Amino acid sequence: MVYLSSKTFIKTIPLSKGQIPFLSHESMYPNNTCYNESFAWHIYSKLDAATVQNAFIEIVKRHECYRTVFIMEEEPVQKVYSEPVLDFKSIAVGDWGESAVNQYLLAESQESFDLSNGPLFKVRLLCLSEEHYVLHIVLHHIVFDGWSLSLTLDEFGLLYKRLYNGDLEENTQLQCVEYSYSDFVSWQERLLQSEAGQTSAQFWKQKLSGELPVLELPADKKRPPVPAFAGGLAPFALQAKTSEKLSAFCNKEDMSLNRVLLALYFAFLHRLSGQTEIIVGTPRYGRKNRDFHHSCxxxxxxxxxxxxxxxxxxxxxxxLQVQEEITDCTKHQDYPFSLMVKEHGLQRDMSIPAVFQAGFVLQKACKQDAAIFLGNATNVFDLHGLKLAPFPLEKKVSKFDLTLFVEQESNGSIVANFEYNNDIFHEDSIQRWIRHFDHFIHTVLDNVEESLANIRLLSQDEEQQQLVEWNRTETAYPRNQVIQELFEEQVAARPEAVAVVDEDRQLTYGELNTQANRLAHCLKKKGVKPETLVGICIDRSADLIVGIMGILKAGGAYVPMDPSYPQQRLTYMAHDAGIELMVTLNEGSGWVPETITRICLDSAADQEMLSQESDRNPPVMTTPQNAAYVMYTSGSTGNPKGVVVEQRNVVRLVRQAGYIPFSAEDRMAQTGAIGFDASTFEVFGALLNGGSLYPIPRETLLDAPALAAFVHRHQLTTMWLTSPLFNQLVQKDAAMFAGLQHLIIGGDALSPVHVNQVLRSSPELSLWNGYGPTENTTFSTCFLIDRAYEEHIPIGKPIGNSTAYVVNKQNHLNPVGVPGELCLGGDGVARGYLNQPDMTADKFVSNPFVAGERMYRTGDWVKRMPDGNLVYLGRMDKQVKIRGFRIEVGEIEAMLSQHPTLRQASVVVREDKPGEKQLAAYLVGEGSAQEWRAYLSERLPSYMVPTYFVQMDSLPLTPNGKIDTRALPIPTVSSQEGYAAPQTPAEELVAAVWSQLLGVERIGIYDSFFDLGGHSLLATQAVSRLREVFGMEVAVRDLFQYPTIESLSRRLTLLAQGGEGEKRPPIQAVERGVHMPTSYAQQRLWFLDQLEPNSPLYNIPCAWRLQGAWKLDALEQAYDALIQRHEALRTVIGEANGEPVQIIREHQPERLPVTDLRHLASEDREREMKSLMQAEADKPFQLAEGPLIRSQVIAMGENDWVLMCTLHHIIFDGWSLDIFVREWLALYEAFAGGQP
Structure with a gap:
């Protein structure tokens, strides 16, 4: 029963500094239950339910915090009831079963408290058998902490024993509560005003100065812009050997378990995140003043x-550092955390907890064994004669990203829980971390002098999985043959088959071989031999293929030079490679220096010269270790660097390579520019497997209809495209690739939106994500995209005869899900950089996992999925932080690409002024910066919303088909909102409220509330005033999500017009049928009613004392009108197909019965009235029959009545009560005044 008092308060006091954030949270997230603290225990003793109830009533009497409610007046205050208010229920559940009991306790734990009305403490006693009960208590954290739990449980044991035995004398074991919570509030205020308080303020100001690190644990899901505080709980126990080693270490070092475990937790987070600066929040019980040791x-x-x-x-x-840090911080432990956040302006983004995102709690009980918190159900302990054991509860909330709760049981074993944010982590990831944590602790304690970076997180089995199972890629490919040999095998097998087709001509394998042989003999005469670098500057065409094969057959290595490159770049490449011979065409070769001998395949003189050469195959002079080509890629110094790729590297790319199946029936498109390594996949993928190659002209490639026609006309089977070019083409015609068998996309992160469009339009197409740097010969991993993705399409696993490792800076393997650098090994690893031994030594390193081999450090940031597939996260050198937050521009681009009016998006980090990093979005499509900013604000944290939005007709591309970020224009002032005065009436009203609160006269509509000094408490006050000014409901979270005057005014205008934006559909009236659906909350209550029929558990009894000249007929008329007005009051809950449904009854005239007690003596009247109230409150409702509201009047005397009303919670809640009373009174006044 919920015992309602008359709301007589004995005192009104301010909130403590620690309580203020709870009210701010309640304002921001109404009815959120993340601060419900729920505990349960088995009790293996005979119990008397009434005595249990009375024991808890005594506890509520003893501790004013349990009689407290919280009211928002000018400032938030707490008020203390004079009488105890306890929500207590005793339930027989012997036939429920374990699952039903767990569901019931979970439902009770998740029911929100009404902070302004209370009670904030409820007790449930579940009787399973005569000597087996479950005691369940739920409290709001604003009135309670862990120390209070231990005190409360201890006092319950003592009081139950005393009351049950009838010992009315005060038990000497029950400590007197000399100081109440209001005394603590007063003491805290004095402390803050004292010199010690000022010293602590300065200490924390210095401690939290500078940019605070944001912990970035490996996330499985994108962090939502508005947290739901959805959590999970993963209990675990350290292995016995680990616990023993830990205890022995603490004893040896004379260190507390708390400090050693905290240091281990810091070290683990450091290894898990890779961050070199971390903040962890840990609680202090706040009772350094011993006067409060017996206070809850x-x-x-x-x-x-x-x-x-x-x-x-x-x-x-x-x-040692942790020891020193804790010692320093403990000296200032009484300075409230909420003031640290407020005074230093640390709350900026509502999506991430302020200051720290990871917590650490070593559970200690002031009265009992710490097992009352986390211990398992077999750990029975004595509570003043009662046998108790913890009852594990399911946890559904989390306040931080990750919190480690630890306790040491009496037997020395260490048990723990990871409480984690379910919005960003999967349970299987947390379970992996648990295994890693145990292994890490054991390894660290064996190597306390070793660098933490060298401590391995993985077990031997996990290392075996990564090194062997996911890198088992060996295939029987012709690793001892060279390109010339494999090509000539195809010539011999199919001399008349088509080898290459361009706009002007078609060459069979025999014809291509003849022309290549003549060029090869010519080159050999000019001194070409193995390791000779020969330049080739020809666009995609049959001539290009003749040139490449001729150079290779001569034994040389070709150096591709794209004719579209600037002359300065081409000249640099030729000089850097030491080019003495150049194969080219007349057109586009004017830049070639006179010092370089040219062979122009289209000049009459050179054609005549070549015709005199032999058409026989030249002898094979090369080995698999000789250079095949030197491909120049962009360099960090501004000059390109040449990558030397060997013959074996190329053969590994296209023969038995383990990704797309190559065959003689292939018709391969050549889309890659000559200077882009994808061209090697196209050229050699076709010619070393007997397929046909179709070079596509540049103008055709950029024209979607022309390209689609080209694909159809030539019946192409296989194509490769850069991701940006693919996106542009899909925007024009997503179905244009339908005739292909295989389409590989790469060169940049893939856009899920565009990929999903192609999957829908061309379901028969095999769509691949191809990843690989030039330094590992074009493709290193591939992934067949077999379903739609919302973000991060995997890049797959290593292709044949290749290996891939995700490592930290020390080249140790990272666990699954933990980002690290991708290193590549196997037969694709190139020789190195031409003429750059230092850079080669830095990037091409010894493979620590395979003796005698090398691997290439890509500089790419990736992570492994549980199935072994890799996910590309971006370049390590492009990882940037803005305002302390790591920014992944790909995530912003992916979100923008989902906007219905945008066709393309590129987001870059600009630093046009030193030290000022800002995000700029370059967009192709229709809309405005205002619209796009609002769109992102609803979907991403505020720190990921770009400062600039630049609209363009198209995004510039490099010759290789990638977005040319250097060609993106510098944003102008017009693409960023500077100061602008309020224009609309809504903006003026919001500006006036802000100005008054913040003490700032001139506020622009693009200024942020929080940048101007706002914090969570001021946000609460601002919203309260906005509600008054606008006459409508405004949520605190709206201010956090729309922190500028412009965005908030737009939001308020939308709300005033009845709109809720895209995420919240407008409330619409629906057709009334016989059966109406129930809400989730109603389904839960119906389920509980099915478990225990005829139970009054969810009755809501209300009573009011009416004194004065009340007109009962008008009261009855108002009651009847009220029920006619609200169909919820005429609703019953039926059942259809096993599911609950709402049935709305037609209105029938309602009477208000009167029970007359005036004939009784005064004391008897009061006693009988309370008895009637109790009987009414205990009388169950029949949900299917109804009605679910009962009311009556008790006549107590002349002009003295009690109005009773009982409703079932399934049709009524605390919010409804306020409406119910206000409308009943308004209707009464109307009827009493003769104005119905």
């Missing part, structure tokens, strides 16, 4: 412990 309430304070990791930091060094 929210005394806890959070201490942000900030650690910086030096290079090669060992655990021994870290432990």
């Amino acid at each position: 309430g929210y005394f806890v304070n959070l201490l942000p412990i900030r650690m910086r990791f030096s290079d090669n930091c060992s655990f021994k060094q870290l432990l």
